[in-house]
Amino acid sequence: MTDNTNATTSSRYGRREALKLGGLTVSVAAIAAACGSDRTGDDAPGRVGFAPPIEELEDYPIDDAVRLRTASSLELTAVAVYEAVLATGLLDGDLTTLVERLIEDHQMVADEMGQLTESVGGVAWECTNPWYMDRTVGPLLAAVLDSDNPLRDIVNTAVVLENIAAATHQSLTIELEDADAAAATIAAATLESRHSAFIVATARGPEGYVSPLIDGDGEAPNDADGVPYKFAINNRFGSTGQVELVAGKPNENGVRQTFLIQTPSLNSWIYNELEPTC
């Protein structure tokens, strides 16, 4: 027994110590190898698992042709939405007449933007905007068609659509270098502002003329279902900020979907390198 005890206490390196020493040796060796002057091979950060390699994004230029192609794409997106709205058969005679006129106007602006695109040396874009269609219009139309009040949601969608189109043209008129294109976009911004205001006036009458938030204070008024009202005039100055739209039926918690819609940016420009999607 005494021998056994002596044997245990006399062994200075047990299994645990051996593992620690081994780990330390491997670590030092790895550091030494990494610091070596003759190191070769891939110097990219290491990756774990099987994620696909990161692709560098192309840095495509944004010129007048891109701006005008994007303008065309938004106009044609509006046409597509209004055609879908007409197909629901939910609109009465006056609203049908109005929506038919809106389609006509947006197609006219799209055609004009297409001609201007070619005049600045680009290729006219004759399709909808794929980014908006995939990310916003598709889910939004699905929500509207499944809504507990589809007519309200159709009107609100039209107002938001016109507001975003107007805001886009308002921004483009500053950014465009071509004088004819700048003039055409401010004309489009004006037309679409009138569209928006008239849709609200037709749907809501005098109660929808001016937002009580025009001075920047107070609370946004909602309808009986908690959906924010739309107004013909929301701000003293034309806003180019994002627009919020609540649509669709409430979920089990009583919450409806909120769509945040913005003017075009890097993801939604119709770059010159983009192939037609229609």
Next chain:
Amino acid sequence: MDLESAAPASSRRSLIGALGAVGLAGAAALSIARPASAAPTSPTEDDKELLRQAMELELTAEALYRAAIDAGLSDVAGELAAVFAENHVTYADKIAGGAGFSADTRNEELFEQLRSAFATSDADAFAEAAASLENTAAATHTALLAEYESIKAKTLTASIIVVEARMATVLTDLGGFTSNLDDIFEPDAEALELSGGAAS
């Protein structure tokens, strides 16, 4: 409201037609422009001359709305007049602030020409006069927009134009004097010929 679409060009009465003495001209040719990337940020001296005319137009509009309120305009029309007067004085302040002068003068000639049309308590008459004024103001700013050199002048002007177009649309709906969508969306408005020659 019964809507009419694709109707022939409007023959609706317009204040513009009665304002020959003031010197309304056709909308300016949108000719002068420079690349946005080369444009100065702040208003140039040429911009400031034009911005002064724009500011005076805005203060004139404000004074006309105040005249309507003073004449006893009430209810929805009175509320709109108050809001729109505030809009226009805000535009005047913003224009003047950006250009570095005071918003303290209006276009007296224009004011005198339009005052009697605005000095009414009749909502429909007010709406028609005011819609015409807003459409004219939007057209005038649109003509000026093409003349401005600076980004700030352009940006501010564009943000005013779109709201004046909305105000015109609301007033058209209030007055109910047209159901023709051409008149509502493409009103027959011409730019004012301002004394600075901006919109001539």
